[in-house]
Amino acid sequence: MARLGRRQLPCGGWAALRSCSQPALEATCFSALAPGSQSGGVLERAQDFILHTQNPNGSWPVFAGDDPEGAWVTSLAVIALRELVPAIPARSKGFHWLMNCAGKESNWFWKWKFRTTDRHVRFDPDKFGWPWLPDTVSWVVPTAFAILALSQLPCSCGGLEGIPFRVERGIEMLMDRVCPGGGWNAGNGVVYGSPLAPHPDDTAIALLALTDRRQEPVVQSSVRWLERTAPTLTAPWSLAWAILALAAHCRPVDSLVTSLVALPDLSNIEDTSTLALVCLALDHRRALSAFGVTL
Amino acid sequence: MSLTRRDFLIGSGALAAGASVCVPFFLPKYHSVQRPKRSRVAILHVEQYSQQIEQMLASGLRLFPINVLGKTVVLKPNLVDYIPGNAINTHPLLVLAAAESFRRLGAKSVLVAEGPGHQRDTQLVLSQSGYQQCLRDERIRFVDLNRDELIRTPLRASYMGMKDLWLPSTVLEANFLVSMPKIKAHHWSGVTLSMKNMFGVVPGARYGWPKNILHWKGIQESVLDLCATVPVHFVIADGIVAMEGNGPLNGTPRPLGKIVLADDPVAADATCTRLMGFRPDRIGHIREGSRFLGNSAPALIDQVGEALTPPTTPFQVVPEFQSLPAL
Numbered sequence: 001m002a003r004l005g006r007r008q009l010p011c012g013g014w015a016a017l018r019s020c021s022q023p024a025l026e027a028t029c030f031s032a033l034a035p036g037s038q039s040g041g042v043l044e045r046a047q048d049f050i051l052h053t054q055n056p057n058g059s060w061p062v063f064a065g066d067d068p069e070g071a072w073v074t075s076l077a078v079i080a081l082r083e084l085v086p087a088i089p090a091r092s093k094g095f096h097w098l099m100n101c102a103g104k105e106s107n108w109f110w111k112w113k114f115r116t117t118d119r120h121v122r123f124d125p126d127k128f129g130w131p132w133l134p135d136t137v138s139w140v141v142p143t144a145f146a147i148l149a150l151s152q153l154p155c156s157c158g159g160l161e162g163i164p165f166r167v168e169r170g171i172e173m174l175m176d177r178v179c180p181g182g183g184w185n186a187g188n189g190v191v192y193g194s195p196l197a198p199h200p201d202d203t204a205i206a207l208l209a210l211t212d213r214r215q216e217p218v219v220q221s222s223v224r225w226l227e228r229t230a231p232t233l234t235a236p237w238s239l240a241w242a243i244l245a246l247a248a249h250c251r252p253v254d255s256l257v258t259s260l261v262a263l264p265d266l267s268n269i270e271d272t273s274t275l276a277l278v279c280l281a282l283d284h285r286r287a288l289s290a291f292g293v294t295l
Numbered sequence: 296m297s298l299t300r301r302d303f304l305i306g307s308g309a310l311a312a313g314a315s316v317c318v319p320f321f322l323p324k325y326h327s328v329q330r331p332k333r334s335r336v337a338i339l340h341v342e343q344y345s346q347q348i349e350q351m352l353a354s355g356l357r358l359f360p361i362n363v364l365g366k367t368v369v370l371k372p373n374l375v376d377y378i379p380g381n382a383i384n385t386h387p388l389l390v391l392a393a394a395e396s397f398r399r400l401g402a403k404s405v406l407v408a409e410g411p412g413h414q415r416d417t418q419l420v421l422s423q424s425g426y427q428q429c430l431r432d433e434r435i436r437f438v439d440l441n442r443d444e445l446i447r448t449p450l451r452a453s454y455m456g457m458k459d460l461w462l463p464s465t466v467l468e469a470n471f472l473v474s475m476p477k478i479k480a481h482h483w484s485g486v487t488l489s490m491k492n493m494f495g496v497v498p499g500a501r502y503g504w505p506k507n508i509l510h511w512k513g514i515q516e517s518v519l520d521l522c523a524t525v526p527v528h529f530v531i532a533d534g535i536v537a538m539e540g541n542g543p544l545n546g547t548p549r550p551l552g553k554i555v556l557a558d559d560p561v562a563a564d565a566t567c568t569r570l571m572g573f574r575p576d577r578i579g580h581i582r583e584g585s586r587f588l589g590n591s592a593p594a595l596i597d598q599v600g601e602a603l604t605p606p607t608t609p610f611q612v613v614p615e616f617q618s619l620p621a622l
Contacts, residue, residue, distance in 0.1 A: 016442035016500060024442070026500060062501045063445065066461070072503070104511075120482070132503025136511055139503060141415070186413060186504045192482050192613055194545040197378055201416050235419035271442060274418070 001036030001279050003267055008042055012049030013064060014272045023049065024063045029076035030276035033290045035283045047084050050077050058093030059101070072132045074098055075145035079291065082152055095153060098146055099162050103128040103138025103173075110137075122190040123177055129170040139187040140177055140202050143170045144209035151209075152292040174206050175218050182221030183229075198222075200229050200238040204245035211248050211293050223249045230256055236263055237274040240281035247284045248293045257282065325452040325523055325587040334559035334590040335359060336566045337600035341535050341554050348554075349392035352531070355556050356396050358599045361529065364401035366470035369408050370394060373477045373492050373533075375543055376413040377423035382548040384420075385477045385533045387429045389554070393473065393531055394435050408465050410440030410495050412505045413544065417441060438465045441499035452523035454583075455512035466496045466525055474527045474560060478534035478551060478567050479542035482613045484514045485578045486571065487543050488564040489530040489557075490588075493521040515579035522560060522580075522588055530563035531556055534570065539610035549610060553601075561589025562596045572609025573619040 007014055013023030014031045032046035054060055059070020060077040078094040081087035104110050105125040114125040129143030147170045156163040179189045183198025184206045190196065203226050210219050223246070230242040239260050243253045260266075260281060269275045280287035288295065339355045341348060370393055372385035394405045407430060414420045417439045421427040430437050443463035450459055466472065474489035481487040494517070497506045509517035534553040540546040553570060557563030561584040565575035575581045575591050585591035593603075609620030 015444070017439065017444075020444040022444045024500065066445075066501070071501075132507065133501075136503065136507045139507070141504070186415075188505075191545070192541050194541050196544065197376075199414055199416070200419070233419070234422045235416050237416045238419050271418070271439065273442075 001034065004031055004034055004272070004275050004279060005036050005040070005042050007031075007272055007275075008045065011064070012045035012047075013053075014046075014276075016063075016272055018270050018272065022063050022065070023053075024272075025050070025053065025060050025073040025077060026062070027272035027276065029073065029080040030273045030280065032080045033287065034276045034279035035286060036279060047081060047087065050080055051087060051090055054090050054093070058097035060094070069134055070097060070101070072130065072142035072145065074101075075130075075142070075149035078149040079145075079152065082290070082292075092158075095150065095160055095163070098130070098150060099160055099166060101130060101134060102166070103131050104135060105137050120192050121188050123187075127169060127173040127176045129173040138173055140174060140184045141186070141205050143173055144205045146170060147174075147209040148291050148293075171210065171213065174210060175216065178218050178222060182218070182223075182225035184222070198225060200226060200233055201241045204238075204241035207245040208248055208288075208291060208293060214249060219249075223251065227251060231259065233259075234263070236260060236266060236269060236278050237271070239263070240274070240277040243281040244284055244287055244291075248288050248295070250295065253284065257284075323587070324454050325519075327451065328587045329523070329526065330561075330585075330587055330589055331559055333595055333597055334557065334562035335597045335599060336559075336562050337556040338566065338570070338598070338603060339554040339556065340552055340601050342552050344386050344388045344535055346388075348388050349395055352389070352392045352554065353396045353399070355554065355600060356400070359529075359556065359558055361400060363397050363471050365403045367468070368397045368402040368405045368471045368473060369466060369469035370397075370405065370473050370475055371466070371492065371495060372407065372409055372475040373479075373487070373495065374409045374411050374420055374424065374426070376411065377420050378544060380548075381544065381546070382477065382479075382536045382538045383544055384424050385475045386535065387425045389531065389533050389535075390426070390475060391429050391433055391435075393475065394433065397471075397473075402471070404436075406436040406438060406465070408438040408440050408443075408463070408496075410443075410463070410497065410499055412494055412499070415441075415499065415504050438463070440466065440496055441504075443498065445498055445501060448524060450520045450524050452520045452587075454516035454519045455509075456516075457512060457520070460521075460524070461498060461501050462496060462525065463498055471528045472526065473529045473531060474563075475531045475533065477538065478532055478553075478555075478571065479538035480540060480546055480571070480610050480612050480616070481542045482615075483510070484518070484580070485612065485616045485619055486564070486568055486573065488567045489527060489532060489560040490518050490522050490564050490580055490584060493518065493525060493527065496521065496525055515583070518580040519583055519588070522584065527560040529556070529558060530560050532563060532567055534567065537571070537610070539571075539612070541613055547611070551606075556600075559589035561585050561591050565591035566596070566598075566603060569603055569605055572606045577619050
């Protein structure tokens, strides 16, 4: 946690890699959520940086200096600012942007194309979520983060009445994109008739967004897949996400936490988001609360 | 028949409007011709992945006038995802052999860089595919291009209709970029070779996983814009065990027993395509790339090492690409 604090840039953000100096929103949001950020003004500087990088349209860019159309990290920024009262107007703009941002398949023309001529990837275009960046189709990770962010809204009023519909559609989209046998990858469960393998991190992030649907067979089979896979993981990013998701689904994670701590070179992790995720997994109860997940 | 001033103005306006619509279709979409007069390709016969690869590769590289003295060499393998038993990724032994060879040729530094297109956890792919241990043992630095520092880069061709892309500084600042693809059939683009391998330089953190925006803008078009903008200086293609069928992930391993070296990515890909039993002019990005990026015609390629012998049975492909194996 101390190492994470030392990586904070003078502007208040964090770079994606230790060797870089370009402040990135994903690394900054995860670092701001990590337990060590509460001391020495680290969190305040991070929140200030996040607030100042918001785009005029309410979204957030992937990194400072990026184009202003907005991206998937908007969900993370909204989550990272959840406890900051002066950030309420900024969060509100972020929620509006998220409500209006949808996968391209939500448009009737692309829906028709995916139903008729472009059927190599198995999915239902009626069930759409959020893209990585505007003007592309929905994928699992941005959809899961958007569901987590929008679920933190106290009420869907003041022009945000469409949010329950969007969240419900997003949940349906996640259910639809599941891999045969459980778990998720980027969002292609079956291509050209061949099932594709799930990924532990994508599965874990989707499961975090589906904690309200614990009884769904798709969720249960995915939890079982992650439970089987997690003990074999040798990479801290995936293992940390697996700990968070399994804890969210009330599964025992003590042995996984022990494995995470025992991974070699943990303190020399190059990727800042991974280092922050490790800190979050080691304090998983608090981390889940930050993501708005109730146990 | 007399032509009034009014008729003349209307006619001129219609002509100008027609020209403004039609002319862009006839103008070249590339900014400059980068094609060399001649290209050189070497085919090496290598039966299996072993410690002998380094020696064989070093011999193969001597067939080219390579100068990497004092340069930063970036090796860009094809590292997408890991599925046990599937020949998805460039084999780590070949990457290690390349690193050692370029070090011996006097490179200032050699690093390996990739931005996996399917799996977000790059370290997991490195670990599962055997790269992590090899790179650590040989003290070779790895850069995750999905999360590297980004520079807005004007594109030097306009096939996909974008003016610029945010690209990783590690790749843009390399003195000598080596594309190291796995020879594979691909369900969207027909083949994935040294040119398509450049998709890996497009940062996932900015453009998503998979690099979906490139699919929307057109795979063949994106490949051309990327290769025009980020020049590949050399190619080392891994075809010892290649992939046919439903590539790039779920195809069938196909032992080919070849490594292909080239100083021109178009020539490399045309040669690999012929080794797969396909016609290179039926792959959009190779056909169009041969107009301005490199050479695909055998007459313009100096073939060294082994002779190019197409296989008796062409590589299998998905139904959309059944026209490829028509030599």
